Each structure stands twice: as C-alpha cells, then as structure tokens.
Amino acid sequence: MSNDLDKVLYSGTLGIEYGQFYVDIDDDDFEDYLEPEAAFEHQNNGICGAAQTGKLFLVAGTQDGVIEIEVKLHSSEPTVDDTYEEIVEVSIEIGKKQLMLCEWGNETTHNLNINPGTYNVRYSIIGMEKEYNDDSDWESPIPGQRYYLQFWPGQKQKDVIKKCTSETAKYWHKEWGNLE
Numbered sequence: 001m002s003n004d005l006d007k008v009l010y011s012g013t014l015g016i017e018y019g020q021f022y023v024d025i026d027d028d029d030f031e032d033y034l035e036p037e038a039a040f041e042h043q044n045n046g047i048c049g050a051a052q053t054g055k056l057f058l059v060a061g062t063q064d065g066v067i068e069i070e071v072k073l074h075s076s077e078p079t080v081d082d083t084y085e086e087i088v089e090v091s092i093e094i095g096k097k098q099l100m101l102c103e104w105g106n107e108t109t110h111n112l113n114i115n116p117g118t119y120n121v122r123y124s125i126i127g128m129e130k131e132y133n134d135d136s137d138w139e140s141p142i143p144g145q146r147y148y149l150q151f152w153p154g155q156k157q158k159d160v161i162k163k164c165t166s167e168t169a170k171y172w173h174k175e176w177g178n179l180e
Contacts, residue, residue, distance in 0.1 A: 046176030061128035084124035
C-alpha cells in the first residue's frame with residue numbers, strides 16, 4: 001500500500017551508547033523509565049521494544065558511535081523497502097506529551113512532532129553487523145549502515161519480524177524477544 005504523505009521528521013546522525021537509542025516522551029517522570037525488560041515484554045522481536053506506552057527501545061548494531069537515521073511519518077502504510085536487511089513492525093500509542101528521538105540517557109533529543117493517536121512503526125536496518133575499523137572516526141556513521149523508522153496511523157497490533165538476516169539481529173530477537 002502506498003501513501004500520499006511522506007513527511008521527514010528527522011534525518012541525520014544520532015549518538016549511540018550501549019547499542020541503544022529511544023523514542024520517548026518529553027517528560028521528567030522517572031517513575032515510567034524506559035527499561036529493556038519492560039520494553040520487550042511479550043514481544044516476538046528483540047530490536048524494537050514497544051511494550052511501554054508511548055516509548056520505543058531501539059537496538060543498534062554498533063555498541064558506541066554514531067548512526068545515520070531517517071524518521072518519517074506517512075498517511076498510510078508505506079511499501080516495505082526490501083533493500084533493508086532487518087525489518088520489524090510494532091505499534092505505539094502516542095499521548096499528548098511530545099514524542100522525541102533520543103540518544104542514550106536523553107543526552108540529545110529531537111522533537112518528532114507526531115499528533116496523539118495509535119501508530120504502527122516499521123524499524124529497518126541495513127548493515128547491522130558492520131563495525132568501525134580501529135582507525136575509524138567514531139563521530140561519523142559506519143559506512144554502509146543505515147537506520148529507518150516509519151510511522152503511520154493504524155490499529156494496535158502484535159509486533160512482527162518481517163525480515164531477519166544478520167546474526168546480530170537473531171541474537172537480539174532471542175535475547176529480548178521470543179524468536180526460537
């Protein structure tokens with residue numbers, strides 16, 4: 001299914017620490033802290049935890065460094081781009097508080113400007129297993145590695161692993177999800 005609207009919410013780089021980044025609400029309430037165990041509870045996939053309302057816990061291929069990421073909002077379900085090697089889909093309920101794309105520890109955040117409602121989210125990765133060379137610039141993305149988050153209005157649904165090709169993704173699907 002194609003769509004009429006492709007609105008880029010963020011396109012650029014994002015710092016990664018401990019192999020993770022987030023989509024979270026703009027809130028200082030530490031009672032509802034984003035935790036991996038809670039984020040992946042009862043999910044099949046292990047790279048995009050969506051079990052906590054209004055939050056996504058995203059696993060990156062690199063442990064530390066910088067990734068290249070694009071986040072888009074669509075008016076309807078976008079066509080799956082099969083050039084991506086890892087693809088999962090989840091649902092998220094967005095409330096009145098602003099949704100942010102966040103580095104680890106919310107050190108840097110980017111406002112996503114998404115209206116309240118229920119959305120489906122597709123998380124896609126190319127080159128998840130690529131790593132920095134010893135002499136690489138850790139403040140630049142790894143060549144050949146890209147991340148893509150797509151949001152579109154939808155119904156709450158169970159998460160789905162659409163494509164899994166790397167050993168790294170398989171590991172996380174077993175570690176956090178229910179992949180056998």
